[in-house]
Amino acid sequence: MPPLGGGGIIPAMPELPEVETIVRAYRPRLVGRRLTAYTSRWAKQASPSVAAVRRGVVGKRIVRLDRRAKYIVFTLAGPGELPQSWMLLHLRMSGRLEWAADPEKGRHRHIRAWFDLDDGNRLLLCDSRKFARISFTTDLNAATAHLGIEPLERAFTAARLEHLLHTRARQLKPLLLDQSVVAGLGNIYADEVLYAAGLHPLARSDELSPAQVRALWRAIRAVLRKAIRHNGTSIDWIYPDGGMEPYLKVYGRAGTPCPVCGTAIERLRVAQRSTHICPRCQPRPVRLPGGRSRHRGGGRL
Ligand SMILES: [Zn+2]
Numbered sequence: 235m236p237p238l239g240g241g242g243i244i245p246a247m248p249e250l251p252e253v254e255t256i257v258r259a260y261r262p263r264l265v266g267r268r269l270t271a272y273t274s275r276w277a278k279q280a281s282p283s284v285a286a287v288r289r290g291v292v293g294k295r296i297v298r299l300d301r302r303a304k305y306i307v308f309t310l311a312g313p314g315e316l317p318q319s320w321m322l323l324h325l326r327m328s329g330r331l332e333w334a335a336d337p338e339k340g341r342h343r344h345i346r347a348w349f350d351l352d353d354g355n356r357l358l359l360c361d362s363r364k365f366a367r368i369s370f371t372t373d374l375n376a377a378t379a380h381l382g383i384e385p386l387e388r389a390f391t392a393a394r395l396e397h398l399l400h401t402r403a404r405q406l407k408p409l410l411l412d413q414s415v416v417a418g419l420g421n422i423y424a425d426e427v428l429y430a431a432g433l434h435p436l437a438r439s440d441e442l443s444p445a446q447v448r449a450l451w452r453a454i455r456a457v458l459r460k461a462i463r464h465n466g467t468s469i470d471w472i473y474p475d476g477g478m479e480p481y482l483k484v485y486g487r488a489g490t491p492c493p494v495c496g497t498a499i500e501r502l503r504v505a506q507r508s509t510h511i512c513p514r515c516q517p518r519p520v521r522l523p524g525g526r527s528r529h530r531g532g533g534r535l
Contacts, residue, residue: 246421249418250301250303250420250423250458251423251461252467252476255462256331269296270350272284273347276361276364281369281370282369287368290310290319291321291370296310297310304413307374320374322367332360334348334357335355342360344361382398386458403438403439404438405504407428407505410454418458421507426461429515432515434516434519436518460481464477465477484511492514495512495514497513
């Protein structure tokens with residue numbers, strides 16, 4: 235792939251904006267092509283098995299390429315068939331797609347799998363740490379039943395988010411990272427979203443006011459849309475193509491001044507994850523008598 239943009243390099247894993255960017259970049263090359271072979275060099279990548287994935291995909295045409303949460307979803311159809319099978323690819327911590335126009339010549343490293351296409355090109359899965367996963371299914375609903383709502387879809391309204399928050403009593407950061415609630419956010423964008431909403435990562439989901447819910451809803455959509463516009467954030471060697479890094483306000487910025495108030499950005503540990511906040515713009519919830527907490531701080535978007 236040609237580079238998609240500039241930007242710095244950050245250790246993390248691809249989240250919604252990066253996967254969306256990958257899907258948009260590969261869609262014109264892949265949709266309409268027929269898969270002629272699947273070769274695996276790492277059996278554990280495939281579910282239910284390498285042989286089952288091969289039986290499922292080889293000979294089929296890619297009729298759509300989409301993103302669901304952090305998955306790349308290939309919709310497949312056999313000759314004369316309606317689309318009724320899917321291949322899901324999750325890059326996880328270290329997977330990266332590469333395009334080999336001339337498979338015999340290449341500087342590709344850590345190749346764990348490849349798909350041959352009917353136009354002579356080859357799609358490579360490069361994966362230094364072997365975390366990426368490929369699965370085949372004939373029931374997409376079942377395969378994605380564990381995933382929560384897509385935050386950029388129309389069904390994700392402020393009222394829907396309020397319901398998701400208020401029917402749970404959880405800290406905001408782990409809740410935002412939970413793919414079964416809202417799908418697609420990871421460590422980078424959860425931090426950016428909470429900062430944009432003026433909310434502390436330890437604030438409780440069931441204690442947010444309607445105005446805070448609305449601020450969070452607006453922040454989720456605005457941050458993700460902006461990140462997609464910039465092709466996501468560059469992530470060490472697995473995703474060097476993003477241009478969002480200069481626009482991150484808190485993630486990876488510990489010690490630098492908050493763009494709004496000038497207070498030094500702090501790094502905390504929340505749910506075993508490195509978490510970045512402005513302690514002034516995202517005040518800690520204040521515990522009140524009776525166990526409820528009150529938040530200062532509102533939204534900013
Ligand atoms: Zn601040």
